[in-house]
Amino acid sequence: MSDHQADLIVHARWIATVSADNTVLENHALVVRDGRIADLLPSALADEKWHSDEIVRLDDHLLTPGLVNAHTHAAMNLLRGIADDLPLMTWLEKHIWPAEGQFVSEQFVYDGTKLAAAEMIRSGTTTFADMYFFPASAAKATVEAGLRASLFCPLLDFPTPMGAGPEDYLRLATDAMDEWRHDPRIQIGFGPHAPYTVSDAPLQKVLTLAEELDVPVMMHVHETAGEIQMAVGNTGERPLTRLQGLGLLSPRLLAVHMTQLTDEEITLVAETGTHVVHCPESNLKLASGFAPVEKLRQAGINVALGTDGAASNNDLDMIGEARTAAFLAKGVSLEADALPAADVLKMATLNGAKALGRDEDIGSLEIGKQADMVAIDLNRLETQPVYDPVAQLVYAATRDQVTHSWVGGRCLMNHRQLTTLNEALILKNAQQWQQTIAGAEK
Numbered sequence: 540m541s542d543h544q545a546d547l548i549v550h551a552r553w554i555a556t557v558s559a560d561n562t563v564l565e566n567h568a569l570v571v572r573d574g575r576i577a578d579l580l581p582s583a584l585a586d587e588k589w590h591s592d593e594i595v596r597l598d599d600h601l602l603t604p605g606l607v608n609a610h611t612h613a614a615m616n617l618l619r620g621i622a623d624d625l626p627l628m629t630w631l632e633k634h635i636w637p638a639e640g641q642f643v644s645e646q647f648v649y650d651g652t653k654l655a656a657a658e659m660i661r662s663g664t665t666t667f668a669d670m671y672f673f674p675a676s677a678a679k680a681t682v683e684a685g686l687r688a689s690l691f692c693p694l695l696d697f698p699t700p701m702g703a704g705p706e707d708y709l710r711l712a713t714d715a716m717d718e719w720r721h722d723p724r725i726q727i728g729f730g731p732h733a734p735y736t737v738s739d740a741p742l743q744k745v746l747t748l749a750e751e752l753d754v755p756v757m758m759h760v761h762e763t764a765g766e767i768q769m770a771v772g773n774t775g776e777r778p779l780t781r782l783q784g785l786g787l788l789s790p791r792l793l794a795v796h797m798t799q800l801t802d803e804e805i806t807l808v809a810e811t812g813t814h815v816v817h818c819p820e821s822n823l824k825l826a827s828g829f830a831p832v833e834k835l836r837q838a839g840i841n842v843a844l845g846t847d848g849a850a851s852n853n854d855l856d857m858i859g860e861a862r863t864a865a866f867l868a869k870g871v872s873l874e875a876d877a878l879p880a881a882d883v884l885k886m887a888t889l890n891g892a893k894a895l896g897r898d899e900d901i902g903s904l905e906i907g908k909q910a911d912m913v914a915i916d917l918n919r920l921e922t923q924p925v926y927d928p929v930a931q932l933v934y935a936a937t938r939d940q941v942t943h944s945w946v947g948g949r950c951l952m953n954h955r956q957l958t959t960l961n962e963a964l965i966l967k968n969a970q971q972w973q974q975t976i977a978g979a980e981k
């Protein structure tokens with residue numbers, strides 16, 4: 540390869556870099572070599588300086604970093620619509636856990652994660668943080684789809700189709716960590732489900748192992764007021780205080796939901812460097828509340844964005860989630876400048892990468908980082924004219940305007956055609972699962 544031979548050059552009308560200075564470049568080219576961004580320069584100069592057999596010209600598009608869905612349960616796509624309009628604990632205990640107990644298997648997770656991967660690619664996500672059973676099956680589906688994932692291995696006090704109890708779950712998690720240690724696409728972490736399903740002893744083991752193996756931990760925390768009332772009634776302590784006592788609050792922890800927080804707890808989260816994952820649509824649909832995002836941001840907390848699973852959201856659309864997050868922040872603070880478009884895009888990209896400890900590699904479009912990026916066609920009646928492309932993405936565009944996706948410079952979607960996944964087969968499998976599951980309910 541000559542000095543200026545590239546694997547891929549993408550010219551775009553706008554490039555939202557999400558770098559520290561938040562630059563939006565106009566009429567620039569992004570040059571990819573060996574999966575990484577080798578150059579970012581004005582299109583006219585790129586034509587003189589760089590050569591490539593693969594040149595993509597996107598004259599009406601905004602190029603952004605691939606979106607990072609910082610919390611989901613991918614395989615739950617197969618349970619989308621199985622139980623709606625219910626509060627969290629009824630939804631979980633009366634519908635979701637019984638269905639999972641009956642149907643979740645390696646094949647369910649593989650098929651469900653493929654279905655989710657197709658939806659995620661088609662809506663601009665390139666990395667997702669998953670917390671679900673049989674992570675080896677999720678990893679296989681992820682790698683075949685060409686996405687990146689951080690897979691948080693489940694841990695609960697009670698048996699599930701995947702394991703008999705904490706010792707089992709911990710062994711499965713460390714086995715997965717061994718297996719995937721050398722693959723840069725897959726990161727494995729611990730996913731203790733929630734304070735109300737995991738007791739102190741296994742949580743202490745998680746902490747010791749996570750520190751020893753230097754891996755992240757993800758947990759649903761303070762999702763509802765009921766969770767806190769129950770804990771206070773049983774132990775006299777709020778769950779966050781308990782987690783702090785156990786030493787779990789740290790930059791290693793991604794605390795998901797956090798809808799119930801006192802000012803003192805916000806200070807504690809900030810001081811410990813704990814990351815918060817905001818899942819506004821799931822929280823709204825389950826009527827759980829919402830994280831006080833503006834207060835968290837003002838306290839200096841890194842807030843990432845997640846969809847949660849498709850059984851509570853009911854989609855994995857990070858563009859829609861970003862819009863909901865922005866509107867909600869404005870609505871609850873009564874401040875129109877709360878969570879501006881550029882900040883919510885950062886929340887959906889770089890902040891997620893940071894929470895996962897992957898921001899040296901992904902989350903922004905900067906020279907040296909992985910070429911994980913997506914293109915959004917703004918030349919539609921719904922998004923013209925364009926004064927501010929990032930505002931247009933957040934406030935007006937929809938996920939079907941995502942036309943291209945690359946992970947490490949590899950194209951996963953070209954003009955809305957998936958290149959790694961068989962859509963017809965994924966659809967057929969999803970319909971078969973629906974028949975099996977609905978048939979068993981009769």
Ligand SMILES: CSC[C@H]1O[C@@H](n2cnc3c(O)ncnc32)[C@H](O)[C@@H]1O
Nearest residue numbers: 612635670671672693694732759848
């Ligand atoms: C330990 S595997 C994941 C486990 O979590 C369940 N789940 C999905 N969404 C939520 C949520 O919003 N709060 C709590 N638990 C949730 C999922 O069904 C699996 O059982």
Ligand SMILES: [Zn+2]
Nearest residue numbers: 611759847848
């Ligand atoms: Zn969740």
